[in-house]
Amino acid sequence: MTSLDTIISLAKRRGFIFPGSDIYGGLAGTWDYGPLGVLLKENIKREWWRAARQLPEGKTFSLDSSIISSAKVWQSSGHTDHFTDPLVECKKCKRRFRADHIESDKCQECGGELTAPRSFNMMFKTSVGAVEDESSTAYLRPETAQGIFINFKNIIDAFHPKLAFGIAQIGKAFRNEITPRNFVFRSREFEQMELEYFCDPKDADKYFSDMRDARMQWFLDLGIKKENLRFHDYAPDELAHYSKATTDIEYRFGLSKDGFSELEGVANRTDFDLKNHFVGYRWVGDDFIRSEDGFIPNVIEPSVGVDRALLAFLIDAYDEDELAGDKRAVLRLHPKLAPIKVAVFPLVSNKENVVAKAREVFDMLNSDRSSLITAWWDDIGNIGKRYRRQDEIGTPWCVTVDYQTLEDGTVTVRDRDTAKQERVAISEIAGRFIEKLS
């Protein structure tokens, strides 16, 4: 089992993820994504959008709602009153702890006396405009879902979709976690991928079950090992008050007793959210109007954090093996997710004609019109070291330009997983990579 420390160290050393505000001593629960982290995130999000827009029935509409949102949104959604953690405070050092995480009635830092538990809201509060008073209070959204619900009628009025249909959104969300921990598994600023699928209540069970399976398949298709994933179906007494059924897709992050923790949640949220925001509205015919008749659509919600998914993909892909007696670390990422698809090396960096030819090959791959290929140039150190560097960041293919290239127009293509090399004509390499990536 890959330890989290191994991944944190690799992520920093190789430019995936850095601690937030690092040079000023850090800010707990925040992370900065470096060049490779940005590419990996982009690839995960692209695959998620693809899946969200290819739902078997009905349309999926995309949305990008505002991060700063009216206090009224969170009043109606229940977050102002219920999105809280029970906290105790040390009377001596003023530190705060989660009431359900403490082991005695004394402060674990200084031994001081603790207060009785009080509820602490996890939303980040801010104020909008020049005057700071009650009326200017706004919140950074703690989830992207409510942005979808409050735009439900706007989508209906603009597109007149029939049930069932989805509204999907990827965006940042913020939670003032008391104890952010485990790297990007639980941070204060994170990115969510949420789909709300609206349907007739009589079809909700079927869509819930389909969605649950489809989301599991998404992770499997992108290379996560089957034995590291499982469903956790909630028992009736575990369900949130608004949910009729919830299943977590759990991944073996290695952070809990049995190793498994939540990766994604799939929930039947019933009509709870629409009922809260659109009091008195019903679905009648093909419209959502003020009415006594009709019904309120139910909603099936698969919700997953980009950061948490990225962590699962990194942990799952990490491997150590031996090549010709040498130990190597390799990220066996699915080629679709790999930040860099192909690295191009001149065999030697002091022979002008070899370097020029390699530049030509690099430029050709880098300007690939399918936009599927992300190419990387490396001419530092010997070839063996360059291979190791690419293995460690998950690059599926390395192309080396050597003396033979100048004679017959072929290069060596080396495969990350098998470390096998073969000679391929320059004219054929782009097509070969594109085929494997599409």
Ligand SMILES: [Zn+2]
């Ligand atoms: Zn204390």
